[in-house]
Amino acid sequence: MANLQLHIDQFSSVRVLCVGDVMLDIFVYGKTNRLSPEAPVPVLLETRRSSMLGGAGNVVANLRSLGVQTSLAGIVGNDAEGKEVRKCLEDMGAESKLLFTQDDYQTTMKTRLVSGRQHLLRLDRETMLYATDDNLSVLLSNIEQELQHTDMLLLSDYKKGLIDERFAPRVIEMCRAAGVPVIVDPKRTDYGIYRGATLVKPNRKEFEEVTGQRFSPGTPGFVESAVQAGREVCRKYGVENLLVTLSEHGMLYIPGAETERPRLIPTEAKEVFDVSGAGDTSLATLGAAIATGATMRDAIKLANAASGVVVGKLGTASITCDELRRKIDCREESGIITAEQAAALITELREQGKTIGFTNGCFDILHPGHLCSFDRARALCDVLFVGLNSDASIQRLKGPSRPINNQESRAAMLVGLKSVNYVVIFDEDSPLSLIDKLRPDVIAKEGYAMDNWKSGRFVESYGGKAVILPRLEGFSTTAIVEKLNK
Numbered sequence: 093m094a095n096l097q098l099h100i101d102q103f104s105s106v107r108v109l110c111v112g113d114v115m116l117d118i119f120v121y122g123k124t125n126r127l128s129p130e131a132p133v134p135v136l137l138e139t140r141r142s143s144m145l146g147g148a149g150n151v152v153a154n155l156r157s158l159g160v161q162t163s164l165a166g167i168v169g170n171d172a173e174g175k176e177v178r179k180c181l182e183d184m185g186a187e188s189k190l191l192f193t194q195d196d197y198q199t200t201m202k203t204r205l206v207s208g209r210q211h212l213l214r215l216d217r218e219t220m221l222y223a224t225d226d227n228l229s230v231l232l233s234n235i236e237q238e239l240q241h242t243d244m245l246l247l248s249d250y251k252k253g254l255i256d257e258r259f260a261p262r263v264i265e266m267c268r269a270a271g272v273p274v275i276v277d278p279k280r281t282d283y284g285i286y287r288g289a290t291l292v293k294p295n296r297k298e299f300e301e302v303t304g305q306r307f308s309p310g311t312p313g314f315v316e317s318a319v320q321a322g323r324e325v326c327r328k329y330g331v332e333n334l335l336v337t338l339s340e341h342g343m344l345y346i347p348g349a350e351t352e353r354p355r356l357i358p359t360e361a362k363e364v365f366d367v368s369g370a371g372d373t374s375l376a377t378l379g380a381a382i383a384t385g386a387t388m389r390d391a392i393k394l395a396n397a398a399s400g401v402v403v404g405k406l407g408t409a410s411i412t413c414d415e416l417r418r419k420i421d422c423r424e425e426s427g428i429i430t431a432e433q434a435a436a437l438i439t440e441l442r443e444q445g446k447t448i449g450f451t452n453g454c455f456d457i458l459h460p461g462h463l464c465s466f467d468r469a470r471a472l473c474d475v476l477f478v479g480l481n482s483d484a485s486i487q488r489l490k491g492p493s494r495p496i497n498n499q500e501s502r503a504a505m506l507v508g509l510k511s512v513n514y515v516v517i518f519d520e521d522s523p524l525s526l527i528d529k530l531r532p533d534v535i536a537k538e539g540y541a542m543d544n545w546k547s548g549r550f551v552e553s554y555g556g557k558a559v560i561l562p563r564l565e566g567f568s569t570t571a572i573v574e575k576l577n578k
Contacts, residue, residue, distance in 0.1 A: 096394055096420050099386045100413050104159040106383035108376075109238050111263060112148030112248030112255060112277075114166035114191070115200035115218070116173045116180075119144075124207040136205050136212060145180045146202055147372075148248035150410070151277075154376035154398075156184045157410040160383075163187035163242075165235050167223055167254055173199035190234050197221050200252055221253030232262055239270040243383035246375055247289070251279035260285040273382060276331075277375050278302075283329035291333045293375060299336045309341035319354045322346035335378070335392065337371060342432070343396050345388060355389060355439070357396050358432040373411055374399045389440070394420075427507035427514045434477060434516050435529050441475055449473025450532035452523040452547070454481045455502055456495045461538075461563065463509070468561050469536035470511035477514045477530060478506055479523045488521055523547055532556060538563045 120141045124134040145153050148166055155162040164186055168174035170193040177199060181188040200218040204211055223231075239245070245267050249255035265288065267274045273290040281301045286292055300306055303321040308314060322334045326348030334346040342358040377398040381391035397419045398411045429437070438448050451469045455462055455478075470476045480503055486495045495502065503515045518526045527535065527547055535551040538561040542548055548558030 095386075095390055097417060099381050099384045099390060099394065100158075100416055100420075102384040103380050103413060104161070106243045106380060107161040107163070107241060108155055108244045108246060108379050108383055109163045109165065109190075109235070109242045110148050110151045110155065110246045110248060111165040111235065112151070112246075113200070113221075113250035113252035114149045114164070114168050114177055115146040115202060115250070115252070116177055117144050117146035117150070118142075118201060118203040119206060120203060121206050124212070134207070134212065136207055143176055143180070145177060145184075147200065147250045147252070148246075149177060149180070150372040151246055151248050151376050152181070152186050153184060154373045154410040155380060156186050157412050158376065158380055158416070159413055160376075160380045161187075163190055163238055165190035165231055165238070167192055167194050167197065167221060167227060167231070169193060169197045169199040170195045171199055173201050190231065190238065192227055192231060194221070194223065194227055218252065223254060223259070228259055232259070232266070235263060236266050236270075239266060239272050242270075242272055244379045245272050245274050246379045247274060247276040247286075248372070248375065249277060249279045255279075255285070257285050261287065264288045275375065275379050275382070277371060283325060283331060287330040289331045291335055291378075292331045293335045293337065293371075293378070295337045295371065296339065299334075309338045309344075315344065315354065315356055318344055319346050322354075323348060323350070333388070337374060337399075343374075343392055345392055347388075353439075355392065356432075356436060357392050358430065358436055370399045370402050373402045377411070377416070427512070428503045429514055429516060431516055431518065431526055431529050434514060437514070438477075438530055438532075446474040447472075447534065448530070448532045449476045449534045449536060450479065450527060450530060450551075451476070451536050452479030452481075452518075452526075453537070454486050454490070454495065455506060456486065456497055458505055463511075465536075465538050465561050466509055466511040469534075469559075472534045472536055472557075472559060473532075475513045476511060477516060477532065478512050479526050480506065480515050480517045482517050482519045485519055485521055524550060527551065534559060536561050 118141060120138055122136040122138040124136055126135055128135050152162050152164045164181060168177050168191065174193055178188055178191060198219050203215040205213045247255060247263065264274050268288050276286045276289045276292045278286060278292055278294050278298060283292060283302060294302065302325055305321050307318050323346060326334060332348050336344045338344060342356060345355040347354060374395040378391050378395035381394045398416055401411050401415050401419055441448060449469055449472055480499065483495055483499045499517050503517060506512050506515045516526060524547060527550060531554065532551065534557045535548055536559040540560060551558050
């Protein structure tokens with residue numbers, strides 16, 4: 093994780109230009125204690141309101157919150173909302189010299205009514221922009237000048253009119269000429285206007301629309317079918333790579349090149365309050381990370397972690413470097429991970445040439461026999477994963493009086509051991525399903541003969557190694573429990 097922290101530290105040294113549809117987000121907060129006598133709807137008693145940048149403006153807000161030097165190119169109306177957009181940019185320290193007004197255009201505005209943590213209603217005011225040739229010419233000229241000292245360009249398409257066939261191809265062409273990478277957040281199915289982009293970042297719905305297929309993340313064969321469809325999109329439209337955001341299922345990176353491996357990165361979110369602007373946060377973090385020289389793998393990790401933070405906030409939220417650092421630190425320090433996180437981590441570890449070890453059990457009351465087994469298992473591999481039976485699983489296996497210690501306590505004890513790297517809690521009676529997902533190189537366990545050890549035989553069936561550990565006699569959890577009950 094040290095590399096991730098290093099990239100966060102370098103955010104302030106890079107410059108990102110964001111181009112796209114700009115809007116103003118208004119939040120009206122209040123209390124609802126009664127229904128209206130005029131209609132069966134709640135009455136919101138306003139207590140406060142706030143305004144912030146939306147659309148491409150929210151990408152800029154996230155970049156500035158991360159300390160990135162940022163410019164914005166877009167068009168707003170010559171109205172009160174347009175003036176408020178310019179004020180917001182000025183307040184956050186973003187370069188607004190690339191922002192132009194168009195007299196016959198109303199600035200897009202979204203007003204959200206919120207009671208407590210509950211959205212009641214969103215009121216939109218918008219008209220499609222058809223930029224004048226003169227405005228586009230000036231905008232393109234200034235973008236070209238800005239590219240001379242820009243490390244990354246983010247194209248934020250909210251399908252409000254600016255990012256069209258007249259404008260987007262010219263911007264991408266200028267970026268390629270200047271050697272500046274381009275990441276696109278798309279909102280249309282014709283990716284032809286994004287031809288030449290370094291990466292296009294659709295969500296699942298947008299990915300289904302452009303491929304003409306339906307996908308079910310988390311089901312067998314999902315990654316393979318999505319990668320095949322995604323690479324066809326890359327070939328058809330001439331974009332280099334795709335990054336598909338999958339909400340609670342994380343992100344899927346699909347490189348256009350057959351020689352590069354796709355990656356499924358599990359979600360970082362623990363509790364979701366509001367997804368407003370989460371895509372903008374991931375776009376900003378992804379762009380900032382790549383601008384620092386991060387690999388695509390590390391940039392996606394940071395973007396995924398950032399999204400996991402903001403969906404726990406209310407409203408169009410942004411993330412700070414400190415919040416992102418804490419997120420990364422928490423993930424690093426807590427060795428208790430999900431099966432999906434473990435599978436993704438093992439893929440990375442194998443690319444580093446690491447040998448993956450696995451053992452499993454209930455580990456209800458830790459004793460010297462367990463410690464001896466962990467040390468011996470760890471000696472057989474570079475990284476040791478421990479599959480831990482859940483409380484429900486133990487109750488089915490050992491009766492209603494067990495476990496003595498709950499799964500959270502047992503997992504915390506295990507990750508505190510120097511020989512254990514990661515703990516994965518599983519709910520099945522057998523670890524076979526988990527082992528199939530992780531495919532460890534070595535499995536080690538005491539107390540079994542190979543004929544009775546299904547897990548060991550399964551690991552050997554795909555070329556892994558199964559090691560029966562010698563038992564340290566005189567220690568048993570069952571015996572300890574019986575002694576305590578006497």
